[in-house]
Amino acid sequence: AQxxxxxxxxxxxxxxxxxxxxxxxxxxxxxxxxxYVQYPNQGLQLLLKYLSGSTLVKGINGFEAEFNKSQTxxxxxxxxxxxxxxxxxxxxxxxxxxxxxxxxxxxxTVIP
Amino acid sequence: xxxxxxxxxxxxxxxxxxxxxxxxxxMRHNAMYWYRQDLGLGLRLIHxxxxxxxxxxxxxxxxxxxxRANTDDFPLTLASAVPSQTSVYFCASSAMMNTEAFFGQxxxxxxx
Numbered sequence: 001a002q003x004x005x006x007x008x009x010x011x012x013x014x015x016x017x018x019x020x021x022x023x024x025x026x027x028x029x030x031x032x033x034x035x036y037v038q039y040p041n042q043g044l045q046l047l048l049k050y051l052s053g054s055t056l057v058k059g060i061n062g063f064e065a066e067f068n069k070s071q072t073x074x075x076x077x078x079x080x081x082x083x084x085x086x087x088x089x090x091x092x093x094x095x096x097x098x099x100x101x102x103x104x105x106x107x108x109t110v111i112p
Numbered sequence: 113x114x115x116x117x118x119x120x121x122x123x124x125x126x127x128x129x130x131x132x133x134x135x136x137x138x139m140r141h142n143a144m145y146w147y148r149q150d151l152g153l154g155l156r157l158i159h160x161x162x163x164x165x166x167x168x169x170x171x172x173x174x175x176x177x178x179x180r181a182n183t184d185d186f187p188l189t190l191a192s193a194v195p196s197q198t199s200v201y202f203c204a205s206s207a208m209m210n211t212e213a214f215f216g217q218x219x220x221x222x223x224x
Contacts, residue, residue: 009152034212043116043202043215044155090154099170100145100204100213104154 004091006103013081014111021076021106023091033074034092034100035065044090050074061085086110115139116216118203124222125193133188133219135203143206144186145170145213146178148199155202161186193223 007022025031032051036044048059055067065076074091091103119134137144142163147155147170157170161180175197177189186205190197200220204213 006154036215041218043217044204044213045215046212049212099157099160101157101171102147102155104152 004093004101004103006089006091006106008106009104010107010109012109012111015083016080018079019077019081019085019108021089021091021108023074023076023103025072025074025091025093027072027093027095029095032094033065033067034094035059035063035074035076036090036092036102037061038088038090038105040087047076047089081108081110083110083112116203116205116214118201118216118219120219121217122220122222124224125190127194127223128192131190131193131221133190133201133203133221135186135188135216136184137186137203137205137214138184139205139207139214140183141205141207141214142183143208144180145204145206146176146186146188147202147204148172148197149202149218150199158188158201193221195223197221198223 003026005024013019034049035047038044048057050057050067058064063078089106092100094100116137145160146158149155156172158176159178161167164183167178200218202218203216206213
């Protein structure tokens with residue numbers, strides 16, 4: 001069985017401060033990992049993905065994530081957040097069966 | 113503009129009624145998916161299709177059916193709606209196995 005755990009349901013952070021959104025997964029096989037962002041009343045948009053290769057992945061809007069196989073984690077980071085980063089963030093895993101499994105989401109609120 | 117189109121954007125439906133949510137993509141993606149998004153539960157996979165002519169069950173398939181007659185269309189049908197099917201429904205597609213999924217804007221369905 002596979003699952004995705006996002007440890008924080010809500011994360012408030014001041015503007016220009018760094019942020020880390022945590023994601024852990026469980027799987028008995030190799031996975032591919034993704035972070036998506038959802039702005040209010042919109043669909044999900046891909047931030048970044050890890051398929052293979054370098055464990056540090058850079059995405060759009062200044063976000064990055066690091067794949068840690070030993071800790072089965074894929075935490076999302078940004079060194080300095082902006083008001084426009086306020087959104088819901090979802091971590092997802094994909095298996096060879098072509099199915100994506102999502103975490104329950106983390107609501108990031110950037111405080112001016 | 114290339115992407116995924118969902119219709120309707122929102123709907124209020126009486127319990128017991130039949131409803132079909134439409135999803136069309138113009139990216140020629142092989143795989144398509146239907147998710148439901150509920151507060152605190154993230155996105156859960158209802159059904160998926162790896163290629164035209166094939167479909168599969170996801171995590172929460174009961175009460176829903178899908179068809180994939182061609183590459184572009186992937187309708188989701190609720191045969192007899194119940195209030196627990198009140199949710200936001202997202203259609204998604206991906207080009208190949210384990211590549212990122214692209215999402216539509218969602219359909220907000222309320223069953224009363």
